[in-house]
Amino acid sequence: MSSDAVIRFLRARGCPEDVVTAGLEGRVADWERTVDQVRHGYPLGLDDYLNDMDNRQLLEELIALIPEEVPTVALTRIEKADRAMKELLAPSDECIWGDAIAELEGWTAADTWWYFHLPRSPGAQMREELEEL
Amino acid sequence: MKARQALLLILVLLAAAGYSMWQRLHAALPAGAPGAGTAAEAGRAVPEAGSGTAAGSGSQAGAGSARSGATRYGAAIGFRSRERLAEHFAKHGAEFGARSADDYLALAQRLRDAPAGVEILEASRGDGVITRFDRSSGAFLAFDDDGTIRTFFRPNQGESYFRRQLARSH
Numbered sequence: 137m138s139s140d141a142v143i144r145f146l147r148a149r150g151c152p153e154d155v156v157t158a159g160l161e162g163r164v165a166d167w168e169r170t171v172d173q174v175r176h177g178y179p180l181g182l183d184d185y186l187n188d189m190d191n192r193q194l195l196e197e198l199i200a201l202i203p204e205e206v207p208t209v210a211l212t213r214i215e216k217a218d219r220a221m222k223e224l225l226a227p228s229d230e231c232i233w234g235d236a237i238a239e240l241e242g243w244t245a246a247d248t249w250w251y252f253h254l255p256r257s258p259g260a261q262m263r264e265e266l267e268e269l
Numbered sequence: 270m271k272a273r274q275a276l277l278l279i280l281v282l283l284a285a286a287g288y289s290m291w292q293r294l295h296a297a298l299p300a301g302a303p304g305a306g307t308a309a310e311a312g313r314a315v316p317e318a319g320s321g322t323a324a325g326s327g328s329q330a331g332a333g334s335a336r337s338g339a340t341r342y343g344a345a346i347g348f349r350s351r352e353r354l355a356e357h358f359a360k361h362g363a364e365f366g367a368r369s370a371d372d373y374l375a376l377a378q379r380l381r382d383a384p385a386g387v388e389i390l391e392a393s394r395g396d397g398v399i400t401r402f403d404r405s406s407g408a409f410l411a412f413d414d415d416g417t418i419r420t421f422f423r424p425n426q427g428e429s430y431f432r433r434q435l436a437r438s439h
Contacts, residue, residue, distance in 0.1 A: 149429075183420045190425045261353065
């Protein structure tokens, strides 16, 4: 069950209704699924990957803006997933959304590492798309 | 010596005539035909790298983009392969309540082939990929200019994801 504060936050960020309804638990579970997908060779493309990293960003904002709504058990799960994810990634030359957007959003490699790394072993679609860049 | 000079002159004249003929033929070829040159040379609209162009997006609605109208690619053109469709359906099918990969594909094709406007925003990215966002369903679609679907999902951050795509540098 999501708190009203979490629902309000997700709605204000423009999340679709199923994401709003799934609340914090949904975001954490989604992040864990993403880590698992990257572990097994991310099967989709860069557009999907950016969306998955946006989910991690939502978690970060939830932790920063309404920490009282993020229980310790959720924080522990996020930290565990983060540790696993970092081992699966390699630094990118720039923000994966592009440096112009990073500057606009105030993202840095130190604070929002998920926007500055790419999977070491991406699947076929992402590999092809990265080669096209 | 004079014979060699005459031969050289003939060769130069033949080369000039050949080049002139090639130029006339090249100009007469339709855009896209082999040897017809690039899209830019042929005067077709080419999105500027890194800028993106939007249609149906507020003040830019209907703004002269070649992509602002509907192009019906039809049911024959979907994801690049069944395997790729299966991967995308596995991840995103539930977001749309799609019961099968074919249901999911049909929804993606419907968005791709619908006319862009106030509800369906469209933009051409710097890499030539066309993106769409359906404001009513929250669905995002990316496809190549031949209609091949790259992805179809509901972004976690809704319309702002689509807007950010316009400013993407790659």
